[in-house]
Amino acid sequence: MNILVQKFGGTSVANLECMKKVREKVLAGLSKGNKVVVVLSARAGETNHLLALASEWSPEPDKAECDALVSTGEQVSISLFSMLLRDTGIRARSLLGWQIPIRTDDDFGNARIRSIDSAALRRYLEEYDVLVVAGFQGCTEDGRITTLGRGGSDTSAVALAAALGSVECEIYTDVDGVYTTDPNICSTARKMDRVAYEEMLEMASMGAKVLHIRSVEFAKKYKVPVRVRSTFSDDPGTLVTQEDSSMEAVLVSGIAYDKDQARVTLHDLPDVPGTAAAVFGPLSEGGVLVDMIVQNTSLDGHTDITFTISRKDLKKTLELMNRVADKFGNVEVVHDLNVAKVSAIGVGMRNHSGVAARAFSALTQEGINILMISTSEIKITILIEEKYVELAVRILHDTFGLDWDIGC
Numbered sequence: 488m489n490i491l492v493q494k495f496g497g498t499s500v501a502n503l504e505c506m507k508k509v510r511e512k513v514l515a516g517l518s519k520g521n522k523v524v525v526v527l528s529a530r531a532g533e534t535n536h537l538l539a540l541a542s543e544w545s546p547e548p549d550k551a552e553c554d555a556l557v558s559t560g561e562q563v564s565i566s567l568f569s570m571l572l573r574d575t576g577i578r579a580r581s582l583l584g585w586q587i588p589i590r591t592d593d594d595f596g597n598a599r600i601r602s603i604d605s606a607a608l609r610r611y612l613e614e615y616d617v618l619v620v621a622g623f624q625g626c627t628e629d630g631r632i633t634t635l636g637r638g639g640s641d642t643s644a645v646a647l648a649a650a651l652g653s654v655e656c657e658i659y660t661d662v663d664g665v666y667t668t669d670p671n672i673c674s675t676a677r678k679m680d681r682v683a684y685e686e687m688l689e690m691a692s693m694g695a696k697v698l699h700i701r702s703v704e705f706a707k708k709y710k711v712p713v714r715v716r717s718t719f720s721d722d723p724g725t726l727v728t729q730e731d732s733s734m735e736a737v738l739v740s741g742i743a744y745d746k747d748q749a750r751v752t753l754h755d756l757p758d759v760p761g762t763a764a765a766v767f768g769p770l771s772e773g774g775v776l777v778d779m780i781v782q783n784t785s786l787d788g789h790t791d792i793t794f795t796i797s798r799k800d801l802k803k804t805l806e807l808m809n810r811v812a813d814k815f816g817n818v819e820v821v822h823d824l825n826v827a828k829v830s831a832i833g834v835g836m837r838n839h840s841g842v843a844a845r846a847f848s849a850l851t852q853e854g855i856n857i858l859m860i861s862t863s864e865i866k867i868t869i870l871i872e873e874k875y876v877e878l879a880v881r882i883l884h885d886t887f888g889l890d891w892d893i894g895c
């Protein structure tokens with residue numbers, strides 16, 4: 488049995504007209520002799536709406552109940568779409584995460600998939616030609632509903648593709664594929680035909696929300712080719728796949744940005760063994776993910792530590808850091824919300840030097856001040872004032888020859 492997994496995001500299922508386009512893609516999948524597993528997101532805006540409802544009801548909504556609530560957005564999509572398919576004469580049914588089941592850990596709001604009952608899915612596929620599965624959700628061992636984090640339907644789809652041995656996982660969205668940067672903020676962004684898993688991982692983790700980061704981790708681990716394409720065109724899209732030598736020839740493949748950043752600095756910490764552990768230990772225990780970290784050189788036995796976090800974690804971080812500051816005495820905690828990060832990514836960086844210098848000099852020419860820098864083998868990330876993000880993305884895009892009229 489050939490099984491094809493197709494995932495459609497919120498804008499693709501927003502209304503009846505859009506769902507009819509989705510039906511065309513599913514019919515195309517069936518016409519090639521496949522059984523099709525369709526993974527759907529909630530209709531555009533629905534998850535935000537449900538989260539807002541939770542906040543209206545409770546200042547700090549219970550996480551498990553919040554998951555039970557926000558997962559309903561996907562339930563609406565799959566039942567509506569299954570009706571549409573059945574009215575077309577297709578043997579189809581909807582499936583919620585717990586009905587399969589897709590088992591996760593119990594980290595409500597950010598759960599990780601542990602297992603998928605692929606045998607059960609195959610049994611359903613004996614009876615049905617299309618299974619319409621709710622993305623973004625699973626359930627714990629004891630049957631409580633979980634969600635996988637914002638954008639998590641991509642991860643549901645790739646995990647299902649891996650579990651079912653789908654030849655390719657098709658991710659349908661509102662753009663034609665993965666671009667050299669977000670096409671909605673840079674008009675010269677160019678669609679890539681192929682991108683390496685590793686580059687896509689960095690792009691997703693640096694803010695390119697076109698794919699959920701864990702979906703790329705799954706794809707890389709289980710070698711699932713992922714094709715990102717549009718529901719509203721016939722463009723073949725972008726294949727996310729294993730790296731090859733032609734990819735290495737390109738110095739920088741993409742520019743990503745992330746505005747969900749807050750910067751926290753602890754001034755005048757004692758520069759002695761154990762200080763960093765005293766700062767970052769409580770953050771890790773409190774479940775706060777720290778991104779960039781910089782420690783200044785010591786002055787009179789004292790130092791400053793600066794780090795960045797997601798804005799949603801700022802309140803908790805400040806509470807924890809004020810406690811750390813009280814323990815040390817004379818330590819000042821300051822924060823800044825007007826920051827954002829911009830990253831240049833490319834596997835070609837492994838074999839070339841000078842990329843960072845080119846990026847810094849281009850930003851300097853436009854008077855953009857660099858607040859923090861971090862690098863990895865295939866990425867340079869710069870923290871800047873938020874108001875310069877769009878400009879910085881365009882400058883770096885141009886500097887590394889990514890504009891569509893220049894080519895690379």
Ligand code: ADP
Nearest residue numbers: 496497498660661665666668669671695696697
């Ligand atoms: P869906 O609801 O289909 O999951 P998302 O909104 O999560 O769609 O992701 C698609 C969006 O990702 C695009 O509309 C685009 O603005 C954004 N995006 C950010 N970076 C990129 C990129 N490098 N290539 C393509 N899209 C990108």
Ligand code: ASP
Nearest residue numbers: 528534623637638639640
């Ligand atoms: N509906 C969820 C969200 O808006 C999951 C997804 O769209 O992938 O985050």
Ligand code: MG
Nearest residue numbers: 496638696697
């Ligand atoms: Mg998405």
